[in-house]
Amino acid sequence: MQRNSPKSRPGGRAARTKTATFQAVAELVAEKGHGAVSMTDVAERAGVAATSLYRRWGDIGSLIREVAVEQLMRDYPIPDTGSIEGDLRQWARSIALTLSRPEGSSFFRAFVATATPTHAGTVAPPEALARRIEQIEQMLARANARGERALAVDDVIDFLLAPLFVRALFGTPLDEEAAEALAERLLKRC
Amino acid sequence: MQRNSPKSRPGGRAARTKTATFQAVAELVAEKGHGAVSMTDVAERAGVAATSLYRRWGDIGSLIREVAVEQLMRDYPIPDTGSIEGDLRQWARSIALTLSRPEGSSFFRAFVATATPTHAGTVAPPEALARRIEQIEQMLARANARGERALAVDDVIDFLLAPLFVRALFGTPLDEEAAEALAERLLKRC
Numbered sequence: 001m002q003r004n005s006p007k008s009r010p011g012g013r014a015a016r017t018k019t020a021t022f023q024a025v026a027e028l029v030a031e032k033g034h035g036a037v038s039m040t041d042v043a044e045r046a047g048v049a050a051t052s053l054y055r056r057w058g059d060i061g062s063l064i065r066e067v068a069v070e071q072l073m074r075d076y077p078i079p080d081t082g083s084i085e086g087d088l089r090q091w092a093r094s095i096a097l098t099l100s101r102p103e104g105s106s107f108f109r110a111f112v113a114t115a116t117p118t119h120a121g122t123v124a125p126p127e128a129l130a131r132r133i134e135q136i137e138q139m140l141a142r143a144n145a146r147g148e149r150a151l152a153v154d155d156v157i158d159f160l161l162a163p164l165f166v167r168a169l170f171g172t173p174l175d176e177e178a179a180e181a182l183a184e185r186l187l188k189r190c
Numbered sequence: 191m192q193r194n195s196p197k198s199r200p201g202g203r204a205a206r207t208k209t210a211t212f213q214a215v216a217e218l219v220a221e222k223g224h225g226a227v228s229m230t231d232v233a234e235r236a237g238v239a240a241t242s243l244y245r246r247w248g249d250i251g252s253l254i255r256e257v258a259v260e261q262l263m264r265d266y267p268i269p270d271t272g273s274i275e276g277d278l279r280q281w282a283r284s285i286a287l288t289l290s291r292p293e294g295s296s297f298f299r300a301f302v303a304t305a306t307p308t309h310a311g312t313v314a315p316p317e318a319l320a321r322r323i324e325q326i327e328q329m330l331a332r333a334n335a336r337g338e339r340a341l342a343v344d345d346v347i348d349f350l351l352a353p354l355f356v357r358a359l360f361g362t363p364l365d366e367e368a369a370e371a372l373a374e375r376l377l378k379r380c
Contacts, residue, residue, distance in 0.1 A: 061225060109302065157353075157362075158353035158372070159349060161356065162348075162353045163352045165352070165356050165359075166356065189379055
């Protein structure tokens with residue numbers, strides 16, 4: 001028996017609304033910056049009633065955050081090149097490539113800006129970082145299974161992700177070469 | 191001859207307005223988060239006409255950014271302990287201490303959120319990072335003059351500031367011990 005409610009049917013009305021809404025948010029954030037986008041703008045662009053958007057996502061901050069997380073995760077697939085060296089280099093390059101594009105850095109900025117303020121050390125890391133940590137763990141577990149040297153997840157965050165993120169936020173040089181150099185230094189040092 | 195215009199006289203009306211305004215912004219950002227603070231809120235709290243605020247700072251984003259930069263610079267004085275090791279450890283500790291307090295992380299988040307979106311590599315780093323770079327340069331020049339080993343400014347940013355900033359943004363552990371460990375690893379590695 002097939003379920004037929006619009007909410008669960010893939011390709012149904014709810015799914016189409018989500019696709020149109022996310023697309024509208026993505027365009028508007030890239031065009032105007034996250035701070036200038038309102039629910040009304042999104043409703044107009046997506047051809048959806050603003051009341052539906054409020055009912056489903058609560059407020060513009062939550063909606064933008066959800067789109068930002070989806071975009072950021074989609075843009076960084078986890079590589080599997082057969083060596084930790086290859087994986088880290090390729091992963092670093094793909095992150096740099098995404099964050100150096102205007103849409104990529106707008107989303108990263110939107111993600112940071114709309115993240116719930118946290119008191120350091122007292123809460124679990126936010127969803128997007130938690131998912132990124134899972135990716136790193138998979139990469140390192142494969143390296144381990146191949147008998148390659150062990151890296152710590154924290155070192156990958158501190159010495160590879162953090163410099164890439166901060167370069168994106170502050171607009172300092174961020175290219176694939178710089179990303180590879182960071183990956184190489186991480187591997188040399190650990 | 192003394193200039194007597196209210197704008198330039200320290201302690202004059204313009205200075206008092208600025209102090210009251212900045213104080214109001216600091217309180218409101220810590221209470222509500224930067225995204226929820228409006229010019230009207232600031233005007234009410236500071237006892238200043240909203241029109242004066244618009245005239246002087248343009249919009250709420252610019253005002254919050256100016257206060258954030260002032261707060262962030264005031265909170266990180268540049269240490270001069272007599273050795274690069276001591277300087278880096280103390281500087282890292284003071285940054286961690288500031289960013290682990292709720293007001294400190296709200297301001298850092300506000301600063302990031304209101305920064306003008308930049309295309310990586312095509313523009314000068316924003317004011318707050320430029321001033322931070324000057325501080326690092328002074329610290330490293332003193333180390334150089336004492337005949338201590340040379341560190342690169344970029345390494346201090348990538349491997350000390352970036353991990354501290356990212357921990358503050360994502361709410362992962364950020365304490366003085368973690369900060370000292372980062373400073374130590376930077377010194378060992380370069």
